Amino acid sequence: MTATVSYVPAPDAAPRSRMLGAQTRMELRLLLRNGEQVGLTLVVPLLLEVFLNLPLLSSLGGSRRIDFVVPSVLALAVMSSAFTGLAIGTGFERKYGVLKRLGATALPRSVLLLGKTLAVLLLEVLQVGLVCTLGLALGWHPHGNPIWTALLIVLGTLAFGGLGLLIAGTLRAEVTLAAANLIWLVLLFAGGIAIALDSYPAPFADVARYLPSAALSDGLHHVLQNGGGLPLGAALTLLVWSAVALPAATRWFSWE
Amino acid sequence: MPPQATHAILAPSRPDEAASGPALEISGLIKSYAGRRVVDGLTLTLARGEIVALLGPNGAGKTTTIEISEGFRRPDAGTVRVLGLDPLRDAAALKPQIGVMLQDGVGAYTGAKARELLDLFAAYAAHPHDTAELLELVGLSDVAGTQVKRLSGGQRQRLSLALALVGRPALVFLDEPTAGMDPQARRGTWGLISQLRADGVSVVLTTHLLDEAEQLADTIVVINHGRVVATGSPAELVRAGAEGQIRFRAPAGLRLTSLSDALHAGASASEEAPGRYLITGERSPQLLASVAAWCAAQGVFAEDLAVERRTLEDVFLEMTGAELSA
Ligand SMILES: Nc1ncnc2c1ncn2[C@@H]1O[C@H](COP(=O)(O)OP(=O)(O)OP(=O)(O)O)[C@@H](O)[C@H]1O
Ligand SMILES: [Mg+2]
Numbered sequence: 170m171t172a173t174v175s176y177v178p179a180p181d182a183a184p185r186s187r188m189l190g191a192q193t194r195m196e197l198r199l200l201l202r203n204g205e206q207v208g209l210t211l212v213v214p215l216l217l218e219v220f221l222n223l224p225l226l227s228s229l230g231g232s233r234r235i236d237f238v239v240p241s242v243l244a245l246a247v248m249s250s251a252f253t254g255l256a257i258g259t260g261f262e263r264k265y266g267v268l269k270r271l272g273a274t275a276l277p278r279s280v281l282l283l284g285k286t287l288a289v290l291l292l293e294v295l296q297v298g299l300v301c302t303l304g305l306a307l308g309w310h311p312h313g314n315p316i317w318t319a320l321l322i323v324l325g326t327l328a329f330g331g332l333g334l335l336i337a338g339t340l341r342a343e344v345t346l347a348a349a350n351l352i353w354l355v356l357l358f359a360g361g362i363a364i365a366l367d368s369y370p371a372p373f374a375d376v377a378r379y380l381p382s383a384a385l386s387d388g389l390h391h392v393l394q395n396g397g398g399l400p401l402g403a404a405l406t407l408l409v410w411s412a413v414a415l416p417a418a419t420r421w422f423s424w425e
Numbered sequence: 426m427p428p429q430a431t432h433a434i435l436a437p438s439r440p441d442e443a444a445s446g447p448a449l450e451i452s453g454l455i456k457s458y459a460g461r462r463v464v465d466g467l468t469l470t471l472a473r474g475e476i477v478a479l480l481g482p483n484g485a486g487k488t489t490t491i492e493i494s495e496g497f498r499r500p501d502a503g504t505v506r507v508l509g510l511d512p513l514r515d516a517a518a519l520k521p522q523i524g525v526m527l528q529d530g531v532g533a534y535t536g537a538k539a540r541e542l543l544d545l546f547a548a549y550a551a552h553p554h555d556t557a558e559l560l561e562l563v564g565l566s567d568v569a570g571t572q573v574k575r576l577s578g579g580q581r582q583r584l585s586l587a588l589a590l591v592g593r594p595a596l597v598f599l600d601e602p603t604a605g606m607d608p609q610a611r612r613g614t615w616g617l618i619s620q621l622r623a624d625g626v627s628v629v630l631t632t633h634l635l636d637e638a639e640q641l642a643d644t645i646v647v648i649n650h651g652r653v654v655a656t657g658s659p660a661e662l663v664r665a666g667a668e669g670q671i672r673f674r675a676p677a678g679l680r681l682t683s684l685s686d687a688l689h690a691g692a693s694a695s696e697e698a699p700g701r702y703l704i705t706g707e708r709s710p711q712l713l714a715s716v717a718a719w720c721a722a723q724g725v726f727a728e729d730l731a732v733e734r735r736t737l738e739d740v741f742l743e744m745t746g747a748e749l750s751a
Contacts, residue, residue, distance in 0.1 A: 175624055177625060180593055180594050180595050181521055188548060191545050198541070267535075269532060271533065272496075273527075275521035275592065
């Protein structure tokens with residue numbers, strides 16, 4: 170530790186764009202370095218894609234099983250990274266004082282949250298690429314407009330991200346871990362992702378339709394399976410979830 | 426989000442009063458937890474470019490005071506001005522100007538490598554230090570590629586120091602900076618902190634090492650139960666009370682009444698043990714001269730004569746009580 174360096178103060182914050190770039194890179198790097206995150210967001214969706222495509226579950230879809238499976242798995246992928254992964258990661262960062270420490274730097278919280286969001290979106294690009302590639306290999310025929318698909322994914326990310334941050338910012342990390350995994354599992358099977366809601370009794374299905382998982386999954390099936398235009402109902406449902414969850418997360422998020 | 430003070434952040438350092446007033450000004454600070462006052466009317470001032478060391482037993486309120494100054498906690502009463510700014514209201518303008526070393530470790534992404542984390546913090550600052558150079562400086566070059574969670578305790582502490590400095594702050598808060606460091610790293614850190622001061626950085630540090638405080642600080646503030654019980658330069662604190670003592674060895678059974686007469690008022694002489702003499706009184710050249718003259722007059726050769734001054738530790742224990750052991 171020899172001192173030849175000058176410490177003459179020159180304190181100033183970096184431009185936000187530089188902070189955002191560095192923050193996003195760090196968040197993404199950590200997501201890809203964390204084994205559990207990779208399992209949750211990349212491995213499990215691909216395994217499910219193969220599994221759901223097996224002919225043993227004959228109740229799925231109509232003639233072309235893979236055309237049903239790919240939109241479902243895309244919805245699952247978004248829920249995994251934007252909700253479960255983000256909630257668990259953020260919950261433990263909060264527990265271990267990461268958010269507190271970052272709070273003592275020039276990094277504004279808005280840039281931190283934006284960086285997390287961008288990292289999740291970039292991870293989703295990777296997820297979508299892998300899921301679609303595997304789908305094509307399994308004989309998937311994509312329909313519909315990719316722009317509507319992208320729009321639905323972004324809306325789904327905002328809705329799920331808001332909910333994930335709300336949980337992570339208000340509950341203890343251990344509770345967040347359990348809740349985020351449990352909700353993931355419940356929504357996967359009862360939230361219109363792996364099993365179409367039509368297979369459930371009407372009163373339940375009518376309510377469950379408004380879950381973010383169902384809205385995202387429905388919307389993606391509408392576009393990708395049926396080649397439909399932008400599904401307004403689904404988009405609106407996701408928008409409402411975002412409009413509730415994001416301000417709530419901002420309002421109640423406690424950083425320590 | 427707190428209100429954005431974009432202009433304050435982007436403006437170059439202004440040579441106005443905000444940049445020339447005290448680095449830290451705390452007055453009448455009060456903070457309670459569950460009805461118990463852990464900071465109780467604390468007042469202190471740190472001039473620009475100086476080092477203040479907060480001393481006090483565990484639980485005295487040092488970390489609470491520092492974390493209020495950093496904007497992590499809200500005071501119940503009193504005012505705090507950091508570089509002329511309110512830590513809560515002006516958080517956005519203040520954060521880029523301070524460097525922080527928390528007591529409870531690095532506190533950042535434990536999955537990141539040391540180098541990555543320092544680069545990230547560097548990216549928050551407009552004119553950061555060269556991160557490779559800084560890693561070298563704190564002796565972490567060899568473990569730059571190691572994840573934070575795999576660093577040793579002392580290495581984390583060094584990284585934490587580097588993170589506090591990388592943005593070229595005007596004021597740094599170092600909460601027990603050398604805790605867990607080996608003696609070499611501790612010396613190195615002392616050198617670094619002195620260098621900070623030489624370059625005009627203001628430093629608030631806490632420590633339980635009295636020699637650390639004595640060596641580095643311009644001002645030492647002793648805190649007990651959330652109150653300041655002593656303030657001053659290390660020399661002033663040691664001089665305060667001015668009690669000194671002289672010890673020597675000589676044949677047992679000397680008649681001390683004549684010695685007491687020879688000493689000035691307030692000083693006293695006693696034979697602690699056969700042949701071991703103790704004189705207490707205000708530390709002054711006269712005291713020493715009187716003792717020496719008396720010995721000469723008695724034809725006694727005083728051996729092992731030693732003038733002892735109070736150490737900072739004596740002062741500290743006196744100020745903060747013996748309840749440490751309770
Ligand atoms: N968040 C909190 N909730 C309740 N009590 C707290 C909290 N933070 C601090 N305290 C209490 O306030 C007192 C002062 O704590 P503080 O951490 O400021 O002490 P300190 O002087 O830094 O001690 P140390 O030398 O051990 O670091 C302690 O009794 C502590 O238990
Ligand atoms: Mg402390």
